[in-house]
Amino acid sequence: MDFVSNLDGDMCLAILSCLDDPSDLVRASAVSRSWRHFVIKQSLTKNLCLKLFPQLTSVDRVLEEETTINEEEEEEEDTRRRRREHRVYALLAKGCTSSPIQSCIADAIAASSTDRLPAESISNTLDERDRVGRTPSYWSSAGHHNPSVPETLLYKLKADLCLITQLSIHPFQVYYYPGRPICSSHYVRFRLGHLNNHSQDKNNYVWAYTSPQFALAQENRLQKFKLPEPVLCIGGYLLVEFLGRVQRCDADDLYYICVTHVKAMGRSLAKSFRVVDPDESSGKFGLKVLSYSDPQEMNDKEEEAGPSEFRTMRNRRLEQLVDFLHRHPTDVVQYAASDYYESDEEEEV
CATH class of the missing domain: 1.20.1280 (Monooxygenase)
Incomplete structure (x- = not known):
């Protein structure tokens, strides 16, 4: 019937x-x-x-x-x-x-503080390695006497709509200091949202989702944090909050937070949707369809055309190389270009 x-x-x-x-x-x-x-x-x-x-x-x-x-x-x-x-x-x-699960971070926007620019810039956290050639690659906060002072890292995601399922943090081990300390925080928290386009302050964001606090171990590894349930980020911005400082530097008796890599995994809907005309007074927005094509098929065609993520990573590594050359002009002859393009090989210190 x-x-x-x-x-x-x-x-x-x-x-x-x-x-x-x-x-x-x-x-x-x-x-x-x-x-x-x-x-x-x-x-x-x-x-x-x-x-x-x-x-x-x-x-x-x-x-x-x-x-x-x-x-x-x-x-x-x-x-x-x-x-x-x-x-x-x-x-x-x-x-x-x-849609395929993939890395959803497109760019690093800003850090609440940085100890030394550009050597310890937030842009270093987009690279999975803890060194480029023989140069350390990480972000470091400014030092504080108060270990409870928080720090934040702000990122732009690949799309206005991303379904985020898991985030990862890799604390940096300061391998060139005695004792090889790991400068992590006690906890980490994540916020997802969008830019307030109607605000006079260009750095004003609206956070529609805030995760629970996750304990961050003082360990030199990529630590994964699965959200209680997948979250649809509308607006395309991610804020990482580090709560509580663990490691104090013997040189100046200040507390620092240092991070090698930040990763957000999920499903990007960049090829299918765009958020339009958000109204901050009501919190409402329009959702525009860009294409009805199958997202998986579009990703397959893009991979056949050429891996754009590889080109982006190559550009970032070129930026790191330029920064390295500025800081070590007399040591250029010691390093080969392959040091900057090998993905996972590390050299002994």
Whole structure:
């Protein structure tokens, strides 16, 4: 029996609302015209997306580059809106569940403090290695007598929409100091949000999500922190907060925090969506579809065209090389270019 045609609307809604996977709702909408009409009319795909990703409650409108169905011109506005939302939220759900897991940090923006620039810049945390050639590669905070003074690192993600699942921190071991101390913090916390475009202060951010505090071990390794549940970052900014200082420097009796690498893993929706016209007074924003192509297929085509991430990393390493040459002009002959392009090899000190 076709229950959608033979049962009342409330009973049909109760049955189809038991589906907890957006892909199942998309399949249900393809069974017949009556099923498709019911799924769209009841906004089932949108409602399930809002349930899975509460951050989407801030979306007050969805936009497309162009109308994709000619018949929409003859439909009522409410029907057109529901059809459009069904397409958009179905694509969003697919991107959040089937796009490849990848590193989502695009660039380093700013640190709350830096001990020495540019040698200990936040940009060093984008490289997984703790040294480039024989030069240490890490970020260091300014020193403080008070070990409770926090520090923050701000990053731009690869897309306005990124589903973040895990973040990682690698504390730096000061291998050239006696005792090889590790300058970590007691705890780390993560915030996800967007830039406040209507503020006079260009450094004003709105943090829609704040993670729990995670204990950061005083160990020389990449430490992974899985979020309690995947978080959809709307706006594309990540703030890393270091709480409590562990290591004091014997040279000046000050506490420092030093980090080799920061990583955010998740699903980037850069090729499919863009956030438009955020309204800071209401917290609402528009969601624009850039392409309905399969995110996985687009990633495969991009990899065939050439790995853009490799080119970005090469540029960063060239910047590190230039900085190294400025600081060690008399030692240039001792290092080969291969020191700056080998990905994981480390030299003995």
